[in-house]
Amino acid sequence: MARDLRGFIKLLEEKGQLRRIKTLVDSDLEIAEISNRMLQVGGPALLFENVKGASFPVAVNLMGTVERICWAMNLEKAEELEDLGRKLALLQQPKPPKKLKEAINFGKVLFDVLKAKPSKSFFPPCQQVVIEGDDLDLNTIPMIRPYPNDAGKIITLGLVITKDCETGTPNVGVYRLQLQSNNTMTVHWLSVRGGARHLRKAAEQGKKLEIAIALGVDPLIIMAAATPIPVDLSEWLFAGLYGGSGVQLAKCKTVDLEVPADSEIVLEGTITPGEVLPDGPFGDHMGYYGGVEDSPLVRFHCMTHRKDPIYLTTFSGRPPKEEAMMAIALNRIYTPILRQQVSEITDFFLPMEALSYKAAIISIDKAYPGQARRAALAFWSALPQFTYTKFVIVVDKDINIRDPRQVVWAISSKVDPSRDVFILPDTPFDTLDFASQKLGLGGRMGIDATTKMYPETEHEWGEPLESDSGIAAMVSRRWQEYGLDDLDLNKEVNPNLFGYDV
Structure with a gap:
């Protein structure tokens, strides 16, 4: 070419x-x-x-x-x-x-x-x-x-x-x-x-x-x-x-x-x-x-x-636009660079619907208390373009950060707002963001949606629900016998099936 x-x-x-x-x-x-x-x-x-x-x-x-x-x-x-x-x-x-x-x-x-x-x-x-x-x-x-x-x-x-x-x-x-x-x-x-x-x-x-x-x-x-x-x-x-x-x-x-x-x-x-x-x-x-x-x-x-x-030419606006597609591609390029800068981050995602950089979801291999907060703070300072990211949501490495259902479940089941939400006030901000009280100056929010450990919590965490591995393997083997082989379980599910109006 x-x-x-x-x-x-x-x-x-x-x-x-x-x-x-x-x-x-x-x-x-x-x-x-x-x-x-x-x-x-x-x-x-x-x-x-x-x-x-x-x-x-x-x-x-x-x-x-x-x-x-x-x-x-x-x-x-x-x-x-x-x-x-x-x-x-x-x-x-x-x-x-x-x-x-x-x-x-x-x-x-x-x-x-x-x-x-x-x-x-x-x-x-x-x-x-x-x-x-x-x-x-x-x-x-x-x-x-x-x-x-x-x-x-x-x-x-x-x-x-x-x-x-x-x-x-x-x-x-x-x-x-x-x-x-x-x-x-x-x-x-x-x-x-x-x-x-x-x-x-x-x-x-x-x-x-x-x-x-x-x-x-x-x-x-x-x-x-x-x-x-x-x-x-x-x-x-x-x-x-x-x-x-x-x-x-x-x-x-x-x-x-x-x-x-x-x-x-x-x-x-x-x-x-x-x-x-x-x-x-x-x-x-x-x-x-x-x-x-x-x-x-x-x-x-x-x-x-x-x-x-x-x-x-092109033009800006609410996604999807060409600039949002470029941001998705750059997101993939940034990932290895970000892992090198912040070693505990296993993956990160900037949803297009969040204007490609206003909200970030990062996953970590959690090893010690307070690590999610440290990872969020490190993310904000890792690369210049993350300066204007308003929200950073930190989840465990087993959460698929590109699946909004899993992310919302992690926030809903693992977050106590009084403990797991922290805000940095009056930080440099995007002058095009009208949500700020003062243009060019605004706050940032971190959300720790990871599984908590002592001393982050004083009680045992519940055991996660999982299928019996033997039964799951058997069902996979017999899937054709059930007459369900025409259903592709790996394809993307229509969000309308779960009540999302799209």
């Missing part, structure tokens, strides 16, 4: 996971409405070939299922994501190998790092067409407006590339940008993000911050840029590790930055520190409209693109 957006679109079409829409559609509300209906049912990716007022087609919902995200990462199934996570965990905290097998595995990872180094492209496809100065008009890009009360049109899946003015170290992030005029946009990033740090440094030195936006890149690179794990690697190297080969980079035309050579569109500009405009409101991942914030103003002076470019 070619390492670019077009190669991925071709792959999806070959697998029957892409629909081309030739009917005239509007980028204002209509594209998002169609795409949202596809997302709700796990439908195919969409390529709108006839967009009102635009000469570019629009691709959306390319990463709308975990299966398609796996394909984007050159994997066939979700289980392989944990193999990738183990590789990254080894790079994060390398230990001297004690056995020959460990040495061989570590050597393979180092070889993967060498293969993952980015290379240079001197005739990049992304610069086949160059538009500068007064000829630049951002309105030619078919940006979407997803919701009726959104403030304007937005870019959502662009790689936002900046550089530390002291060290020259680049940062690649995925941030929302709002169209403000034919050559300006505001960029919405949190103060802890790399781009915001670079802007503060530029301000201290009295310099403008150079910025480039790469649109329509290989989805694998988007996944790498959206993985905020504490590994001392550039996002380009990270993408190379994800894909098994290095990313080809091209030097921008007017700023000292590098972008993926196969990008469909590249915008080049600068931010003058202190120059801001109101940004928002927009629908966000919490399922509400966000607020209006003064955000840095980007002035663009150059746009380059491939011949006949494709515009890739």
Whole structure:
């Protein structure tokens, strides 16, 4: 598969996971409405070939299922994501190998790092067409407006590339940008993000911050840029590790930055520190409209693109959305890294319905009293993205954390709220979370739903109910005799059978 957006679109079409829409559609509300209906049912990716007022087609919902995200990462199934996570965990905290097998595995990872180094492209496809100065008009890009009360049109899946003015170290992030005029946009990033740090440094030195936006890149690179794990690697190297080969980079035309050579569109500009405009409101991942914030103003002076470019986009909102599918995939990648950071954790799960990170369920191999509380506290500090997790539920290792029935049973049968619930007040918080009394400051809750031991409890715990092993084995052998062999006991049960209205 070619390492670019077009190669991925071709792959999806070959697998029957892409629909081309030739009917005239509007980028204002209509594209998002169609795409949202596809997302709700796990439908195919969409390529709108006839967009009102635009000469570019629009691709959306390319990463709308975990299966398609796996394909984007050159994997066939979700289980392989944990193999990738183990590789990254080894790079994060390398230990001297004690056995020959460990040495061989570590050597393979180092070889993967060498293969993952980015290379240079001197005739990049992304610069086949160059538009500068007064000829630049951002309105030619078919940006979407997803919701009726959104403030304007937005870019959502662009790689936002900046550089530390002291060290020259680049940062690649995925941030929302709002169209403000034919050559300006505001960029919405949190103060802890790399781009915001670079802007503060530029301000201290009295310099403008150079910025480039790469649109329509290989989805694998988007996944790498959206993985905020504490590994001392550039996002380009990270993408190379994800894909098994290095990313080809091209030097921008007017700023000292590098972008993926196969990008469909590249915008080049600068931010003058202190120059801001109101940004928002927009629908966000919490399922509400966000607020209006003064955000840095980007002035663009150059746009380059491939011949006949494709515009890739998405939008936020209450799950399921593409960002939720990405979070599920990242959850699997994080698991080995988290086990390495917090050794007692055997597994963890971030339910999509909990906005992919607001609630975490972790299982532990409990060995001593108070261990569940320690595991919850360690979870909050293990990786940066867990800072905004509001609820951590800790269960025993024999609980299937992906089965809500088992988790609710553990909470209901093993928790005394006066003993097993603890709250950390006034901690740094997501400014998009309106549940907080003060925006940016809120509490976190830990729930110990493990089996208690002395001195957590002063009485014996009840003996768990289990089938007689001999009878269970006999019933399995005779299942066909009962005339029930047409019933698949391993398939997922319809929640409606248990009174859930879905």
